[in-house]
Amino acid sequence: MATAQETIRSQIIPVSEISWQDMEAGIRMKKLWSHEETNRQALMVQIDAGTQLPMHRHLGNELVYVVEGAIQDEFGKLTAGNMGYRPDGCVHTVSSPNGATVIAIITGTTEPATERGDAPGSQVFELSELPWAEARPGVSQKKVLEEADPQRRVVLSRFAPGAQLPLHRHVGDELIYLIEGANADEAGVVATGNMNYRPNGCTHSVTTANGATVLAVVWGHTEPV
Numbered sequence: 001m002a003t004a005q006e007t008i009r010s011q012i013i014p015v016s017e018i019s020w021q022d023m024e025a026g027i028r029m030k031k032l033w034s035h036e037e038t039n040r041q042a043l044m045v046q047i048d049a050g051t052q053l054p055m056h057r058h059l060g061n062e063l064v065y066v067v068e069g070a071i072q073d074e075f076g077k078l079t080a081g082n083m084g085y086r087p088d089g090c091v092h093t094v095s096s097p098n099g100a101t102v103i104a105i106i107t108g109t110t111e112p113a114t115e116r117g118d119a120p121g122s123q124v125f126e127l128s129e130l131p132w133a134e135a136r137p138g139v140s141q142k143k144v145l146e147e148a149d150p151q152r153r154v155v156l157s158r159f160a161p162g163a164q165l166p167l168h169r170h171v172g173d174e175l176i177y178l179i180e181g182a183n184a185d186e187a188g189v190v191a192t193g194n195m196n197y198r199p200n201g202c203t204h205s206v207t208t209a210n211g212a213t214v215l216a217v218v219w220g221h222t223e224p225v
Helices: none
Strands: 011-013 021-024 027-035 040-047 051-073 076-079 083-086 091-096 100-112 123-125 133-136 139-148 151-159 164-181 183-185 188-190 195-198 203-207 212-224
Touching: 011 188, 027 195, 040 051, 076 083, 076 123, 151 164
Parallel strands: 051 091
Antiparallel strands: 011 195, 021 027, 027 040, 040 100, 051 076, 051 083, 051 100, 083 123, 133 139, 139 151, 151 212, 164 195, 164 203, 164 212, 183 188, 183 203
């Protein structure tokens, strides 16, 4: 644990350096990040063409970003560059006729299910259809999901070349995935396809020399330093 004199830094997650592990037939995963206290984890999952996950219930929730290919369930199809949300209690099956690679940010776990009943469905977010709004000079955002209890928001952020975020502290934590470009903070450079974890209490500034597009899941908020 950091002392009062130490600064909590962000943690760069080099996705390409993490090994694939077999989950079940036709599915492999990379364990990218986990937070035991909150039962959260982030996985990269690779699904072979024609693979189907049997019906299951979410005990907690899951956010999915499709990196390549497409997946589908009873409520819609998720194509590359879009997101899905599986709320607590959601019951569904998942298939991928042509294969897919996804980032899954999971709170809780799943259990087998045999019928849907009145369980909530999953949601599809077509990111290209959401409007951009200026958040600060050089930074635009799309609001994907916002929840009050517990406080969490999902945003897609676009940084113009040379854009900066001034020094700030995270009250709560944040997990980001670099879709395009690169950004940097005091811990180093986060390149395309990698992730960065900003733990509670992390203090940093963010720069991007050539621009970046970033998917961020934020628990809590930030404050100026």
